[in-house]
Amino acid sequence: MRNHIGNVRYRTENNKHFLADVEKTAPPHQAAKACQTCTVSSSRVLRIGLLGFGTVGSGVYRMLADNRESIEKKVGFAVEVVKIGVRDGSKPRELPSDLFTTDLGSIVDDPTIDVIIEVIGGTDPAGALVERAIQNQKNVVTANKELMAKEGSRLVHMAKARRLDLHYEAAVGGGIPLVQPLKHQLAGNAVLKMMGILNGTTNYILTEMQDKGADFGDVLASAQALGYAEADPTNDVDGFDTMYKISILASIAFGKQVPLESIHREGIRAVTRTDMHYSDLLGYRIKLLGIVDAVAPDRIRARVHPTLLPKAHPLANVHGVYNALWLNGDFVGDLMFSGRGAGSDPTASAVIGDLIDVGRNLAAGGPGSALPYDIGAKTESIDTLQTRNYLRLIVQDRPRVLGTIALEFGEHGVSLAEMEMKTLPEGRGEMVFLTHPATESDFRAALTAVENMPNVERVANSFRVES
Numbered sequence: 001m002r003n004h005i006g007n008v009r010y011r012t013e014n015n016k017h018f019l020a021d022v023e024k025t026a027p028p029h030q031a032a033k034a035c036q037t038c039t040v041s042s043s044r045v046l047r048i049g050l051l052g053f054g055t056v057g058s059g060v061y062r063m064l065a066d067n068r069e070s071i072e073k074k075v076g077f078a079v080e081v082v083k084i085g086v087r088d089g090s091k092p093r094e095l096p097s098d099l100f101t102t103d104l105g106s107i108v109d110d111p112t113i114d115v116i117i118e119v120i121g122g123t124d125p126a127g128a129l130v131e132r133a134i135q136n137q138k139n140v141v142t143a144n145k146e147l148m149a150k151e152g153s154r155l156v157h158m159a160k161a162r163r164l165d166l167h168y169e170a171a172v173g174g175g176i177p178l179v180q181p182l183k184h185q186l187a188g189n190a191v192l193k194m195m196g197i198l199n200g201t202t203n204y205i206l207t208e209m210q211d212k213g214a215d216f217g218d219v220l221a222s223a224q225a226l227g228y229a230e231a232d233p234t235n236d237v238d239g240f241d242t243m244y245k246i247s248i249l250a251s252i253a254f255g256k257q258v259p260l261e262s263i264h265r266e267g268i269r270a271v272t273r274t275d276m277h278y279s280d281l282l283g284y285r286i287k288l289l290g291i292v293d294a295v296a297p298d299r300i301r302a303r304v305h306p307t308l309l310p311k312a313h314p315l316a317n318v319h320g321v322y323n324a325l326w327l328n329g330d331f332v333g334d335l336m337f338s339g340r341g342a343g344s345d346p347t348a349s350a351v352i353g354d355l356i357d358v359g360r361n362l363a364a365g366g367p368g369s370a371l372p373y374d375i376g377a378k379t380e381s382i383d384t385l386q387t388r389n390y391l392r393l394i395v396q397d398r399p400r401v402l403g404t405i406a407l408e409f410g411e412h413g414v415s416l417a418e419m420e421m422k423t424l425p426e427g428r429g430e431m432v433f434l435t436h437p438a439t440e441s442d443f444r445a446a447l448t449a450v451e452n453m454p455n456v457e458r459v460a461n462s463f464r465v466e467s
């Protein structure tokens with residue numbers, strides 16, 4: 001079936017919207033439809049609606065402009081951003097004002113647009129716009145981790161049912177290719193474990209605390225001043241961002257959407273420079289990790305928390321704003337991906353990679369390659385986790401205190417492996433232990449019992465340890 005809108009023709013075939021065939025004779029006022037800047041001599045144009053022109057959106061536009069020739073060669077035809085949707089129409093922008101609109105619905109409803117790039121963020125209005133774009137038979141590329149973590153299964157199913165692409169490489173790990181390798185090159189493996197540093201802000205804060213012996217609050221304030229942390233840092237420092245990302249990766253790797261409610265989440269606010277100091281003495285670094293363990297072939301456990309990692313572990317050497325994912329697959333073995341996990345340029349790199357995929361697929365006339373996963377991953381509570389633990393106690397510096405503490409832990413099935421001690425003023429002492437592997441529920445019960453012992457002032461901190 002062929003349709004005409006002004007001089008721009010588009011056609012639908014099997015309910016599938018193909019690229020706009022732009023008539024070269026289109027008069028100048030139709031030039032929005034006849035690409036002026038394209039480098040490939042083709043009458044076909046991949047027409048893009050860009051939702052959002054902030055950090056990522058402006059990077060996407062810049063990369064398309066800077067690398068236009070090679071991008072168009074790879075896609076096989078011309079590529080053009082025809083409209084950009086923003087919230088504030090009065091903000092000064094470096095591009096012609098007629099490119100912008102605050103009516104984002106008009107972009108997703110525009111029948112001449114082939115691909116929507118959603119880089120607004122959050123679920124409202126991004127979710128409704130993405131859904132409407134798919135209903136309007138448009139391919140979608142998004143960088144939106146929150147949306148994909150909450151609605152990914154439903155949206156990908158919608159896209160698949162309409163033979164469309166819905167790609168979201170930039171939603172996890174910025175410029176690091178993680179989503180596509182998990183969907184494709186690693187898909188034959190049973191993934192046994194994944195551990196990721198998936199948030200640059202928290203990794204920067206922890207690295208600065210480690211390197212400078214500084215407190216969390218001071219480093220957070222300087223990170224905010226440098227623009228590495230938001231004015232409201234909750235999403236990052238309380239682990240929500242990492243939770244969204246590990247949920248997306250786990251959903252792909254295990255083929256079922258992992259409910260966010262099933263993910264145990266702790267942020268980094270409790271980490272102190274004292275813990276950094278003792279971890280260092282014991283040979284560890286503290287990192288905020290998103291972790292997924294396959295506890296049975298059809299069951300996983302996902303968690304986000306500060307974790308002690310041996311200094312020799314490859315993830316322990318990922319510093320500053322860098323991100324990384326380490327995984328173990330039954331055939332591939334250990335693997336690590338690392339790179340810049342955020343920022344305008346790296347994130348644009350992932351978005352443009354997805355866009356090229358969409359373009360190639362459209363050029364080949366193939367069905368979209370959205371890979372659906374169902375809801376309802378079977379998950380295991382953190383209570384059954386077996387792990388080593390770090391703990392720091394403030395005690396009365398008296399004879400037999402150490403022995404009675406060790407006995408109390410033993411009563412709960414927790415044995416102590418290593419320790420450091422320091423005398424504090426006013427007759428107190430600081431004791432730091434690493435335990436042998438223990439069940440989470442046993443360790444928590446032991447902590448409560450130890451905290452109630454007469455010579456124990458308080459449990460200052462405890463963190464899980466990975467190897």
Ligand SMILES: NC(=O)c1ccc[n+]([C@@H]2O[C@H](COP(=O)([O-])OP(=O)(O)OC[C@H]3O[C@@H](n4cnc5c(N)ncnc54)[C@H](OP(=O)(O)O)[C@@H]3O)[C@@H](O)[C@H]2O)c1
Binds near residue numbers: 343
């Ligand atoms: N920043 C990164 O490094 C990074 C990395 C990976 C993934 N991401 C993801 O990419 C997405 C975009 O992030 P960003 O950092 O580019 O965000 P940003 O800098 O805050 O930009 C957001 C853009 O969306 C527009 N927008 C926001 N709310 C809107 C609304 N209600 N209606 C219309 N337009 C609206 C804004 O319009 P105005 O320009 O008028 O304000 C702005 O252009 C998010 O999903 C984020 O999680 C970001």
